[in-house]
Amino acid sequence: MNVAFWCSSEPGQIWTWRYTPFLGVWAVAGALIGAYVLAHRRAGRVLDPAMFRRWCFGVLALFAVSEWPLGQLGVGYFATIGILRYVVYTFVAAPLLLSGLPGWLLDRWFPLDSTRGRALSALTSWPAALIIFNVVLFGTHVPITVDTLKVWQLGSFFVDVLHLGAALIWWFPAIRRERARGAIQEPIRAFYLFASSVLMFVPAAFLTFSPLPLYGLYELAPPLWLGFDPISDQQAAGIMMNVVGGFVLWGIIAALFIRWAKENEHADTVAKRERDARTLARMAAMAPASADAPASGDAAGGPVAAAGGAAPGDPDDPASA
Amino acid sequence: MTRRSVGILAVLLAVLTACDPASTTSIAAQGLQRGPDGWHGLPLEVERSLPDVTLLDTEDEPFPLVDELTGTPTLLFFGYTSCPDICPVHLAAIASAMESSGTSYLDVDVVFVSVDPERDTPERIDDYLANFSARMIGLHEDLDVVGEALAALDLPGPIVEGPDPRGEGDLIGHPAQVIVFDADGEARRTYPFGARRSDWIGDLPRIVEEYS
Numbered sequence: 001m002n003v004a005f006w007c008s009s010e011p012g013q014i015w016t017w018r019y020t021p022f023l024g025v026w027a028v029a030g031a032l033i034g035a036y037v038l039a040h041r042r043a044g045r046v047l048d049p050a051m052f053r054r055w056c057f058g059v060l061a062l063f064a065v066s067e068w069p070l071g072q073l074g075v076g077y078f079a080t081i082g083i084l085r086y087v088v089y090t091f092v093a094a095p096l097l098l099s100g101l102p103g104w105l106l107d108r109w110f111p112l113d114s115t116r117g118r119a120l121s122a123l124t125s126w127p128a129a130l131i132i133f134n135v136v137l138f139g140t141h142v143p144i145t146v147d148t149l150k151v152w153q154l155g156s157f158f159v160d161v162l163h164l165g166a167a168l169i170w171w172f173p174a175i176r177r178e179r180a181r182g183a184i185q186e187p188i189r190a191f192y193l194f195a196s197s198v199l200m201f202v203p204a205a206f207l208t209f210s211p212l213p214l215y216g217l218y219e220l221a222p223p224l225w226l227g228f229d230p231i232s233d234q235q236a237a238g239i240m241m242n243v244v245g246g247f248v249l250w251g252i253i254a255a256l257f258i259r260w261a262k263e264n265e266h267a268d269t270v271a272k273r274e275r276d277a278r279t280l281a282r283m284a285a286m287a288p289a290s291a292d293a294p295a296s297g298d299a300a301g302g303p304v305a306a307a308g309g310a311a312p313g314d315p316d317d318p319a320s321a
Numbered sequence: 322m323t324r325r326s327v328g329i330l331a332v333l334l335a336v337l338t339a340c341d342p343a344s345t346t347s348i349a350a351q352g353l354q355r356g357p358d359g360w361h362g363l364p365l366e367v368e369r370s371l372p373d374v375t376l377l378d379t380e381d382e383p384f385p386l387v388d389e390l391t392g393t394p395t396l397l398f399f400g401y402t403s404c405p406d407i408c409p410v411h412l413a414a415i416a417s418a419m420e421s422s423g424t425s426y427l428d429v430d431v432v433f434v435s436v437d438p439e440r441d442t443p444e445r446i447d448d449y450l451a452n453f454s455a456r457m458i459g460l461h462e463d464l465d466v467v468g469e470a471l472a473a474l475d476l477p478g479p480i481v482e483g484p485d486p487r488g489e490g491d492l493i494g495h496p497a498q499v500i501v502f503d504a505d506g507e508a509r510r511t512y513p514f515g516a517r518r519s520d521w522i523g524d525l526p527r528i529v530e531e532y533s
Contacts, residue, residue: 012514014405016486211421212518216352219414219517222406226452229413 006157007071009150009217015077015224017069024157025066032059032097039105048102055100061093066160075150079207079218079230079237086163087240091248094167098175112180124172125182126192133170134199136162141203147216170196174256186260190253197249201242208238352517360527361520362501362510369500369508371395372473376434376460379443384460386470387506394532395430395502399471399479399495401437402449405487407497407514408433409452415499416453418521426456428529434470435461436479436495474500474508503532 005024036055040047064070065085074081110117122128139145140159149155173184174193184192206214213219213230221230353361375385390397396415400408415431418424433450435441438461441449446459461467468478482492497514509532512520 012406014486018486212522216517220410220515223409223413226409226449229417231417 004153006153006160007066007068007075008153008156009076009221012220012222013076014222015073020068020072022067022071024153025063025071028066029059029063032062036100036105039108043104043108045102045104051100051102053100054096058093058096058100061088061096062164065089075156076217077221077224079215079234080240082218083207083237083240084244085160087245087248089160089163090167090170091245091252094164095171095175095252098168098171103178106176106178106181120172121182123169124176126173126184126188129169129173130192130196133166133196136166137200138203141206143214143216150217186257189260190257193249193253193256197246197253200245200249204238204241204245206238207241208235210234352515353512353520355523360510361516361524362512365500365508365511367475369474371397371502371506371508372470374462374466374470374473376462376466376470377443379447379459379461381443384458390430390432390502391506392504393428393430394504394528395432395506396499396528397432397434397502398499399434399436399467399476401435401479401493401495402441402445403437403485403489404493404495405485405489407495411497411499411512411514411516412450412453412457414516414518414521416457418518418525419454421518422522422525424525424529426454428533429525431457433457433459434467435459436464436467436471437493438462438464438467440490471496501528501532 002018002020004020004022006022007025033056036052037047065074065088070081070085074085110120112118112121123132140162145159149159173182174189176183211231213234215234218233219230353363355361356363358364371386371390373385373387375383378384398408398411400411402408412433419426419429419431431454433446435446441461443459443461446461447455450457450459464479471478476496477494480494482494484490485492499512499516500508501510501512503509510524510528
């Protein structure tokens with residue numbers, strides 16, 4: 001059996017449906033799952049099933065598009081599958097991995113007061129993250145990069161690491177909720193994601209509208225069947241980046257926005273209930289006092305409180321703050 | 322075994338498997354570089370003319386190369402229809418470049434000569450070329466005649482390389498370059514495997530202009 005470390009393009013290599021395991025993919029997937037479980041065990045924590053499921057699905061997504069056959073087809077034969085790999089790395093695996101990472105584990109791996117933690121904070125501040133993501137997006141889709149790095153297993157691995165790393169950095173401020181780590185709030189979050197989706201149209205447009213194949217390795221790859229030429233493949237890749245990437249991203253933007261709206265609504269409802277409860281409690285407390293008071297009343301007391309006003313210095317009420 | 326030695330071992334394993342010779346290639350994906358003369362195709366150092374042999378077209382009519390192809394620049398390529406890599410890539414690039422550059426098949430003949438007479442029937446050659454352009458000329462003959470044409474051009478004859486990994490008979494080794502002849506039947510340029518559409522688009526108008 002032919003074995004390799006990572007998928008790479010081999011121009012002139014005839015495609016066969018003979019399984020070629022990529023050891024690096026198995027090792028990375030195993031390391032990701034193993035590190036997660038081991039960290040829980042060492043910390044004496046119980047695995048949260050929902051978070052662990054998200055983490056595992058993230059790893060599974062990475063594995064599926066990196067292992068044979070999708071990894072090899074995407075790197076050496078079809079630009080469409082190459083872009084599918086990018087879309088899955090960026091819009092499926094990265095957000096799943098990030099949302100499956102418990103806060104305490106993040107603190108353990110990247111303590112806030114450590115160099116690692118500070119580096120993470122610097123990289124994931126939203127302007128830096130936006131720049132890093134787009135530099136990697138553009139840089140790794142330039143023909144010279146693709147044709148040079150993807151014909152080499154370590155080069156191809158490096159490109160995939162860049163894609164995942166940039167995606168994790170980019171998603172970080174949008175998905176993580178820790179304010180200390182620079183999480184951004186709605187509606188800036190939606191704008192942040194939307195701005196990236198717009199920038200992504202640029203390389204997608206190059207792919208879709210270029211009259212010539214941009215990448216030599218796909219143009220010179222032995223065809224799996226006749227009639228599907230590299231230009232059609234490239235156009236499909238551009239559409240894939242635009243439509244699938246765009247839809248996935250916009251779906252996520254919509255989901256985040258809806259979640260934020262629901263949370264706001266819920267917070268409003270809770271605040272209103274608490275305010276009503278306090279008002280009722282005050283009214284109840286004042287009722288016997290007002291019954292004892294003279295009919296003219298104390299102008300500094302009851303009417304204000306009864307109208308729901310806060311006593312000066314009430315820490316729960318935003319109006320008093 | 323310490324954690325560090327496990328790490329070193331993993332890196333070594335990665336490097337070793339990444340250096341698997343099967344993963345390296347001598348074919349540059351960047352295509353042909355433009356030469357000092359402005360052409361992408363490589364100039365031929367020795368003089369060669371169209372082989373003086375008669376092949377058969379896909380209607381089994383005699384096709385004397387010299388008589389039929391003199392008067393128009395010609396792109397000549399030897400291949401076979403079951404070829405999994407070089408032939409379809411070359412022919413697709415040429416067909417696409419002809420269309421993109423607005424080059425007419427009346428101005429340049431594109432000729433495909435089969436080196437696999439056993440499998441390549443006239444119908445099969447026709448069907449195969451129709452995947453790229455029905456205006457390409459498909460030729461065939463017995464192997465000794467085709468071998469004569471190859472020898473006249475100093476090209477190696479076809480050899481059986483072993484079973485096709487896709488399970489479609491045998492792979493046949495054949496010359497991987499396209500040779501360009503001028504209207505007088507003189508070989509002028511060669512395009513090895515790796516020539517891209519952009520290379521052909523750059524050169525086709527010059528082939529029409531300078532070699533007609």
